[in-house]
Amino acid sequence: MVELPEPRLVQTRYGYWAYEPKPSAETLARYYAEKYYQQAQGSYAASYTDDETAYFRLKARLVAAQLSRLRRPGALGTVLDVGCGEGWFLDLFHKNALRVRGFDFSSFGLGKFHPHLQPFFEQGDVHALLRGIPPQERWDVIILANVIEHV
Numbered sequence: 001m002v003e004l005p006e007p008r009l010v011q012t013r014y015g016y017w018a019y020e021p022k023p024s025a026e027t028l029a030r031y032y033a034e035k036y037y038q039q040a041q042g043s044y045a046a047s048y049t050d051d052e053t054a055y056f057r058l059k060a061r062l063v064a065a066q067l068s069r070l071r072r073p074g075a076l077g078t079v080l081d082v083g084c085g086e087g088w089f090l091d092l093f094h095k096n097a098l099r100v101r102g103f104d105f106s107s108f109g110l111g112k113f114h115p116h117l118q119p120f121f122e123q124g125d126v127h128a129l130l131r132g133i134p135p136q137e138r139w140d141v142i143i144l145a146n147v148i149e150h151v
Helices: 024-037 050-070 088-095 108-113 114-120 124-129
Strands: 008-011 015-020 079-081 099-104 121-125 142-143
Touching: 008 121, 015 108, 050 088, 079 088, 079 121, 088 114, 099 108, 099 124, 108 114, 114 121
Parallel strands: 079 099, 079 142, 099 121
Antiparallel strands: 008 015
């Protein structure tokens, strides 16, 4: 077993607090691919009650309603969901005939709750996936819900 240094809380040059040392990209990829959803880590579960599912769908509808109010005429045709997780936002936007694409470290949550969205999904390090987007590719909306604490 590899001995890891004890993490410590440090203030970054931007003023927020973070743990150091940060896990390696390989450690993060393995964690999200093998444990995060499968072992119900964080706010995710292996299954949800009807009320919980209704909550996730309502949350997506509220975000969509707000985006609809903010959009320019003719905009909101494409949505990129970075850290799409189980795909609640992707599902709603896809059902409303928008072009969607989702990135996440793990395909488990999306595969379990919205497997029909797999063709619009890429699994991997979200930083690398974002860097791989061609410069000419544009998105009307980019969603990063519950992502910042992971990156």
